[in-house]
Amino acid sequence: MPTPAVVATLPIRRLTPRDLTACADLSEDRGWPREEHKWRLLLSAGTGHGIDDPAGGLVAACVVTEYGSGERPDLGAIGMVLVAARHARQGVGRRLMRHVVSAMGTIPLTLYATPYGRPLYEELGFKTTGRSEMLTGFFTPGGPQSRVATRKANAEDLSAILRLDEEVFGSDRTPLIARLPTFSDQLRVAVDGGEIVGFAAAWPNMDTHVVGPLIARDTETAKSLVTSLAAHTDRPLRTDIDVRHEDLLAWAKDRGLASVAMNSVMTYGITEVPGDWTRRFAPLTVAAG
Numbered sequence: 001m002p003t004p005a006v007v008a009t010l011p012i013r014r015l016t017p018r019d020l021t022a023c024a025d026l027s028e029d030r031g032w033p034r035e036e037h038k039w040r041l042l043l044s045a046g047t048g049h050g051i052d053d054p055a056g057g058l059v060a061a062c063v064v065t066e067y068g069s070g071e072r073p074d075l076g077a078i079g080m081v082l083v084a085a086r087h088a089r090q091g092v093g094r095r096l097m098r099h100v101v102s103a104m105g106t107i108p109l110t111l112y113a114t115p116y117g118r119p120l121y122e123e124l125g126f127k128t129t130g131r132s133e134m135l136t137g138f139f140t141p142g143g144p145q146s147r148v149a150t151r152k153a154n155a156e157d158l159s160a161i162l163r164l165d166e167e168v169f170g171s172d173r174t175p176l177i178a179r180l181p182t183f184s185d186q187l188r189v190a191v192d193g194g195e196i197v198g199f200a201a202a203w204p205n206m207d208t209h210v211v212g213p214l215i216a217r218d219t220e221t222a223k224s225l226v227t228s229l230a231a232h233t234d235r236p237l238r239t240d241i242d243v244r245h246e247d248l249l250a251w252a253k254d255r256g257l258a259s260v261a262m263n264s265v266m267t268y269g270i271t272e273v274p275g276d277w278t279r280r281f282a283p284l285t286v287a288a289g
Contacts, residue, residue, distance in 0.1 A: 002054050004090045012099050015048025015061060023048070026058045026082050033206045041183050042080060042287055045176045049100055051092065059084055060092045064100055065288040066107070069172035075274065076104050078111040079287025093117075097124055101268065108269040112240070112286035114261070121266050129272045130265035132286065133249060135257040136208060136238040139230035142255065148224040153187040153199065160196045161189065168215050170275025176288060177213075185209065188228050190221045200225040201284070202233060211239040214282035219247045222281045226252070239282045248281060 002010070015023065020043060024034040042048070046065035053059045062081040068074035078100060083093045101109065101124060112132065113121050122128075153161065158178065166172045180187050180201050186209075190198035198216030202209040211229055216222035222245075230237060237257060241249050242265075253259070263286060267273060273289070283289055 001086055004087075006054075007051070007059055007087055007090060007092060008095070010051050010054075010059060012049055012051055012096060015043060015050045015063075017043045019043065019048065019050065019058070019061075022058045023050075023061055023080070026061055026084060027080075029057075029084050030082055032082070035205060037183075037204055038285060038287065039080070041176075041179060045179060046288065049096060049103075051096065053084065053087075057084065059087050060096050062096055062100060063287065064104065065173075065176065067169070067171040067173045067289075069174075073107050074171040075289070076107050076109045077287075077289030078109060079285070079289075081111075081117065094120060094123070097121070101125075106269065108267065110265065110267050110270075110273055110289050112263040112283075112289075113266050114263060118264050118266070124268070126266040126268045127271075128264045129267045130277075131243045132240045132263050132265060132283075133243050133259055134238070134240050134261040134263065135249070135252055136236055136260050137257040138236045139226070140256040141227065141231070143251075146220060146224040146227065148190050148192065148197075148221045150188050150190050150224050150228040153181070153189045155181075157189055157196060157199075161199050164196060164199065165213070165215060168276050168279045170273070176284060180284075186229055186232055188225060190216060190225055192217075197221055198225055198279075200229060202229040202237070204235075205238065207235060208238040209233045209235045210285065211237055212282045213280075213284040214239065214241075215279060216281060217279060219245065219251075222248055223251055240286050241282050242277060242280065244277060245281055
């Protein structure tokens with residue numbers, strides 16, 4: 001194993017989809033699920049940064065997903081910040097994050113931080129601007145039937161989904177959202193009078209289906225989308241809901257989902273995440289904002 005002094009001089013390089021196995025190995029090394037399906041998406045739609053271990057594998061890695069339709073991104077979302085256990089507490093994560101922040105220049109940044117990681121991000125200048133609650137469990141149908149109609153999305157819906165997503169998210173994230181039909185097992189839309197007023201996906205992650213993104217006109221529409229996704233899977237659901245959506249959180253818990261973690265939403269270079277939070281209920285994944 002290289003010494004801390006050697007690790008401090010190892011170059012930081014761009015990761016590519018060819019590094020998928022090494023990234024999954026790094027996740028497993030830290031006690032996380034391998035999440036190869038998610039890593040594949042992030043390494044394709046985003047930019048990975050990593051440090052190679054001369055002894056094999058990766059010392060550290062993270063991914064930045066950039067959003068915006070112009071030459072200069074509007075926003076960068078940082079996720080999957082991991083350091084191998086054998087190199088923990090040696091300043092590697094701090095060095096990697098400083099590299100990423102420097103590389104992004106004046107582009108605003110956001111990330112979801114665990115309680116363990118938040119002190120490092122605060123040291124680097126990130127500010128806590130919100131919170132999300134992770135829920136998981138088997139969904140139990142019940143309660144009054146929703147009046148909001150939902151259906152499976154089709155190819156003709158994609159342009160409307162992209163327009164709605166940009167309006168609510170506050171930035172164009174076409175490279176990510178356009179991958180949903182193949183990345184997710186389900187992509188459903190809520191429709192009112194022929195207009196798409198919400199959409200949600202359920203994508204496979206180990207033994208669960210992650211619900212995200214969840215974009216909806218209102219809480220009733222969000223509930224309808226979650227219910228429709230749950231009706232078409234026998235796996236437990238997992239999702240990360242903005243804590244300001246108290247009604248949706250209470251409803252989800254009544255339907256069998258339990259709270260398992262809290263994360264801080266943090267920003268750098270902006271005072272809050274852009275877009276309309278009242279219609280943004282859950283991210284595609286906390287690793288991509």
